[in-house]
Amino acid sequence: MNKKEQRDHWLARPATVKRIWRVFVALLALTVLAQLAVSIKGYFGLDGWLGFGAAFGFLSCLVMVLFAKGLGYLLKRREDYYGGKEEPADDV
Amino acid sequence: MMFEPIPPALALLLGGALIGILRGHARSAIVLLAPLATLWLVWQVPDGVALDIKFLDYRIEPLEGSPVRRLFATAFALMALVGGLFAYRQAKWHELAAAHIYAAGAIGVCFAGDLITLFIFWELMALFSTVVVWCGGGPAARAAGIRYVIMHLLGGVILKVGIEGIAVHTGSIDVQPMLASNFDAAMILIGILINAAAPPVSAWLSDSYPESSPTGSVFLSAFTTKTAVLALILLFPGEPLLIGIGLFMVMYGIIYALLENNIRRILAFSIVNQVGFMVCAVGIGTEMAINGAAAHAFAHIIYKALLFMSAGVVVYRTGLNRCSDVGGLFRTMPLTAICGIVGALAISGFPLTSGFTTKTLISQAAANEAMVLVYFLLAAASAGVFLHAGIKFPWFVFFQRDSGLRPKDAPWNMAAAMLVFAFLCVLLGVAPELLYRFLPYPVDYEAYAPDKVLFYLQLLLFSGLAFFLFLPLMRRTRTISLDADWLWRVLLSGVARGAYGALGWIGARLAKALMRIGNRLRAVAARHMSTSPDGRRSGVFARAWPIGTTALWIAILLTSYVFVYYL
Numbered sequence: 001m002n003k004k005e006q007r008d009h010w011l012a013r014p015a016t017v018k019r020i021w022r023v024f025v026a027l028l029a030l031t032v033l034a035q036l037a038v039s040i041k042g043y044f045g046l047d048g049w050l051g052f053g054a055a056f057g058f059l060s061c062l063v064m065v066l067f068a069k070g071l072g073y074l075l076k077r078r079e080d081y082y083g084g085k086e087e088p089a090d091d092v
Numbered sequence: 093m094m095f096e097p098i099p100p101a102l103a104l105l106l107g108g109a110l111i112g113i114l115r116g117h118a119r120s121a122i123v124l125l126a127p128l129a130t131l132w133l134v135w136q137v138p139d140g141v142a143l144d145i146k147f148l149d150y151r152i153e154p155l156e157g158s159p160v161r162r163l164f165a166t167a168f169a170l171m172a173l174v175g176g177l178f179a180y181r182q183a184k185w186h187e188l189a190a191a192h193i194y195a196a197g198a199i200g201v202c203f204a205g206d207l208i209t210l211f212i213f214w215e216l217m218a219l220f221s222t223v224v225v226w227c228g229g230g231p232a233a234r235a236a237g238i239r240y241v242i243m244h245l246l247g248g249v250i251l252k253v254g255i256e257g258i259a260v261h262t263g264s265i266d267v268q269p270m271l272a273s274n275f276d277a278a279m280i281l282i283g284i285l286i287n288a289a290a291p292p293v294s295a296w297l298s299d300s301y302p303e304s305s306p307t308g309s310v311f312l313s314a315f316t317t318k319t320a321v322l323a324l325i326l327l328f329p330g331e332p333l334l335i336g337i338g339l340f341m342v343m344y345g346i347i348y349a350l351l352e353n354n355i356r357r358i359l360a361f362s363i364v365n366q367v368g369f370m371v372c373a374v375g376i377g378t379e380m381a382i383n384g385a386a387a388h389a390f391a392h393i394i395y396k397a398l399l400f401m402s403a404g405v406v407v408y409r410t411g412l413n414r415c416s417d418v419g420g421l422f423r424t425m426p427l428t429a430i431c432g433i434v435g436a437l438a439i440s441g442f443p444l445t446s447g448f449t450t451k452t453l454i455s456q457a458a459a460n461e462a463m464v465l466v467y468f469l470l471a472a473a474s475a476g477v478f479l480h481a482g483i484k485f486p487w488f489v490f491f492q493r494d495s496g497l498r499p500k501d502a503p504w505n506m507a508a509a510m511l512v513f514a515f516l517c518v519l520l521g522v523a524p525e526l527l528y529r530f531l532p533y534p535v536d537y538e539a540y541a542p543d544k545v546l547f548y549l550q551l552l553l554f555s556g557l558a559f560f561l562f563l564p565l566m567r568r569t570r571t572i573s574l575d576a577d578w579l580w581r582v583l584l585s586g587v588a589r590g591a592y593g594a595l596g597w598i599g600a601r602l603a604k605a606l607m608r609i610g611n612r613l614r615a616v617a618a619r620h621m622s623t624s625p626d627g628r629r630s631g632v633f634a635r636a637w638p639i640g641t642t643a644l645w646i647a648i649l650l651t652s653y654v655f656v657y658y659l
Contacts, residue, residue: 009423012494028557031549040543043459043467053550060472061479061558065565068350076351076571082581 028054097142099155100133100165101200101213104172108192108220111185123180123188127173130199134165141205150265153205160386160532164322165202167393168195171314178401178509179307182408183227190223191311198315202322207255207265207280210323214251214287217316218244224311228304239577240300243286243293244316251283267326272333281328288320288371289364290337294344295577297364302356302413306404309356313400314393317363321370321389325532330377335466338372341365342473349480350566351573353414355403355489359396362439362481365473366392372466373454379533380460384453386531391446391520395438398513399485402432405506406489409499416568419492425501429490431510438517440482440552441474446520448548449539450527456537474548475555482552483559488568 010016032051042048047056107126111119137157145152172195179188197220200213218241225237257276259265272281289297301312328334345365352358370392373385405428412418422429434445441447451474458467502510520527528535559566620631 008494011422012420012491024553024556028553031546031553034546035550038542038546040547042547044464047468047471047547051550053547054554056468056471057475057551057554058558060475061555062562064346064472064476064479065350065558065562068347069565071347072351072571072573075573075575076569077574079570079572081572081574 097136097138097155098133099143099200099203100130100137100169101196101203103127103129103133104169104192104196104199108189108196111189111192119185119188120180123176123192124173126192127169127176127195130195131166131169131173134162134169134199137162137165137203144205147208150208150259151206152208153266154200154209155203156205156267157203158532159530160322160325160382161202163386163390163530163532164318165199166530167318167390168198168202168315171195171311171393171397174509174512175307175310175314175397177512178310178404178506181503181505183305183307187224187227187305187308190220190227191308194220194224194311194315198319201319205267207258207267210267211248211252211255214319215248217319218248221312221316224308225300225304227308233303236300236303239581240296243296247283247286250279250286254279254281254283269329270327272328272331281331281333284320284323284327285337285371287316288324288367289317289341290371291340291344292576292579294341294364295575298348298352298357298360298575299577301360301363302354306408309359310397310400310404313359313363313396317367318370318389318393321367321374321385324371324374325382325385329374329382331375334371334375335463336375338368338370338375339466339469339473341368341371342470343476344368346473346476346480348573348575349484351571353416353568353570354572355406355413355415355418355485356400358415358481358485359399359403362399362477363396365477365480366396366439369451369454369470369473372470373457376454376457376461376463376466378457378461380537381454381457383528383531383533383535383537384450384457387450387453387527390527391438391450391517394513394516394520395435395446398431398435398510398517399439399481401506401510401513402428402435403485403489405502405510406499408506409502410497412497414568414570415488415492416570418489418495418497420490420494421497421499422490423494424498425490427507428502428510429486431514432490433486434514434517436482436486438521440478441548442478442482442552443540443545443548444518444521446517446524446527449521449524452539452544452548453537471551475551475558478552478555479559483556484566487559 032054035050040048040053042052046052103126107122107129110122110126114122137155139157139159141153141156143153143155145154172192175191176188179191183191194217197213197215197217200216201210204210204213222237222241222244225240226233228236254276255265257279261274261276270277270280272278286293286296297317301309304312324331324334341364345361345363345368349358349361349365352361366388370385370389373381373388375381405425406418406421407413409425410418410421438445438447441451455467455470455474458470501507524539528537618631621633623630623634
């Protein structure tokens, strides 16, 4: 198993993934902290708060994912719902 | 200009015809030369009406130039050129020919000075885009193409009703700004919005595009919806209805893309999402907003085509259409993956890409008009775009898990086309003035104000965090999602089948009743007119009457006649 991991692409190795996560979290912190140096004026007052963009982005995504999830229970159907199979055409 | 300007659409029409006639290298040359010639002709079109013809009682203006018309036509010609490069070695010749005529339709609409010209090119687009859908091959593409063409011909009829009304009631068929305050204008608006994939008919787009060939979807992604955006800019700038419609499209695209498993259908939903931004901008209608809509359309055509190219190469190489079937393809398709990521970053409006320098114009326009709700919904949508297209597409296709697939990377022409568009995505992001110069109104806007960049970085990067944290909520399932087209694909066809069944039942009962009446009549007739098999009894009319009786009856008849005559 370990050998197989070694042979895999460096980008797919767990060690690399861990490192990417660290860099990513550092970046996230940096973009919020940078607001102390570069003040965001904003258009409507509240969008100038510290970390507003971060919180707004995160929360809107959460809402959209949950909404989609909920709607999925209502709208999702098997692929052959309309009769035809979703298989790709053979002669592409 | 010394010569009469030539309508640029003619070059592509000719190109489409020549592709059918020529073979081999000559055909390949035409695939690339016709769009080049078109591009050159587009820039020869002067401002104002350049051609007018008298037809019946109408003044037809097939060629009218203006900055925004040239901008869209440039994007379309560029698309035909680079799309041609992407497709010419892999696509069937009739797909290439149809794509050229389809593009000619789009460019014809760009320069249409009157509604009749606009309508003719509009229908040209509808017909030949259907051929492109059909080139996907197989029964699924055939059925999707039929649904597609029904929707577009219906839209065309509604548009035509509006145009006729305008012609009769105002006497002018000029393409000029109007408001949807009367029936005629409302019909035109609906006709255009159908092509923009607005609700409730958005489903035609996500239904048909993924069924086309890997090269066909690249062409389809560019022309129809963006021509509709241009038509809205020319005919309905500042129509307040469009703001709400646009915002709905933006959210619809995100939610449905999040639910979707088919690679190209994710991108199709994100077209609706992106066109929503533009429709909303046209609704805002200020100079800044119209600039935003035009710039965003230009940038969008390029990065969306790039995304469809990247997805197209994956489908072409693997023959697989679902996210749940692929994954980990970056190992052997690094170039396709990188180009896909560039397109994904651009569509998300990441700083240094064309999406950032154009989409923020629209947000700025909303902010300038103090439209708080619109501004924040657009900001939330920007986060959502990163979620559903920016990360979801590259993640599930190129990373995710190792599917074990090791397909080859893109063929050289497909790679070259992707590189050209990836380069343009970055170029317009780094040097937005290149595009701003050609916008309809003067641009007074600084894209890279540090606080704006910081705001969008926060917004996008934290959306990225949300994606990876909530990944378990987004597990791919082999499903489709119901859309408004369920109403006619299932409900209406169910009603039709029910009505057919009911009519059949009534028909059967009627036939039975008729049969019974017939039988009874026959029995009566048989009783009176025939002789029983044993010859004993005969009906009144079947008996042999003596001559005398007959003569008597004739005498009675004649007498009563004479009698009646004298009365």
